[in-house]
Amino acid sequence: MEGTHKRRYVSDLRREHAEATRLRIAEAARALMIERGFAATTMGDVAAAAGVAVQTLYAACPGGKPGLVKLVYDVTLAGDGRQVPQSGRPPVQAIIEEPDPVRKLGLYAAMAVAILGRIGPVHRVLRAAAAAGGAGVGDLLDETERQRRTGSRRLAGHLAEVGALRAGLTADRAADEAYVLTSIEVYERFVDVCGWSVAAYEEWLARTLAGALLTP
Known part of the structure; x- marks a missing residue:
């Protein structure tokens, strides 16, 4: 039972971390796109603004820039980074x-x-x-x-x-x-x-x- 609680706790922590990362990426990308426009916003700029590695950015946004745009839209629509x-x-x-x-x-x-x-x-x-x-x-x-x-x-x-x-x-x-x-x-x-x-x-x-x- 103790092992089950520990696994659940670790799983919850990972989910919260992933949600926080999604939110940080989406907020950084949204701010850059509104300021510069879509074409002038690069994946590298977003990674730097969000404080994440470029690999992390691509993992969070499958498909590259179209995936990033979808993340921005989904998080903005929901108002948070939860995948609900x-x-x-x-x-x-x-x-x-x-x-x-x-x-x-x-x-x-x-x-x-x-x-x-x-x-x-x-x-x-x-x-x-x-x-x-x-x-x-x-x-x-x-x-x-x-x-x-x-x-x-x-x-x-x-x-x-x-x-x-x-x-x-x-x-x-x-x-x-x-x-x-x-x-x-x-x-x-x-x-x-x-x-x-x-x-x-x-x-x-x-x-x-x-x-x-x-x-x-």
């Missing part, structure tokens, strides 16, 4: 457990806005890199959109399961509406172009989602 899927994180569990559909969508809007605020600067860098032909960046952006659509389908399916979708609205159509309303493009139009505060956008998003998806 978004569906298993506390904000998603809180949405599922909330009994009131309007408050569910309020929590969903808050989660979406928090993610958009974190990911916005990275997304702009990646869009510019994809337009310039950055290796693997376009594929990554396509994959992130597929993941967003999957998340929207989960929300719509959950609302359908609890009988909250308005009459005549299919789960597929509800998923499409949630997907578009929570897009980075809509967020940027309101906040960056129209000058709305993030709080104002979040209130609008929650209200609009409820009006579009729920039974009055």
Whole structure:
């Protein structure tokens, strides 16, 4: 039994160390990419800024620079270095457990806005890199959109399961509406172009989602 506890302790320490390393690499790479752009950020620069060996960087980012970009995106999306899927994180569990559909969508809007605020600067860098032909960046952006659509389908399916979708609205159509309303493009139009505060956008998003998806 003592050996089991010791192995678990060592395993936990290794996991925590790996998560801390992932976070340090992602933060260093994100800062450099936002400052210099995608093309001007080298793997060597990131390793030096993160305080890790280049070999460690490549081990943490399989595939080289495209792998590094994916790590930056994933860590920024999650807000930490833990390798836990978004569906298993506390904000998603809180949405599922909330009994009131309007408050569910309020929590969903808050989660979406928090993610958009974190990911916005990275997304702009990646869009510019994809337009310039950055290796693997376009594929990554396509994959992130597929993941967003999957998340929207989960929300719509959950609302359908609890009988909250308005009459005549299919789960597929509800998923499409949630997907578009929570897009980075809509967020940027309101906040960056129209000058709305993030709080104002979040209130609008929650209200609009409820009006579009729920039974009055």
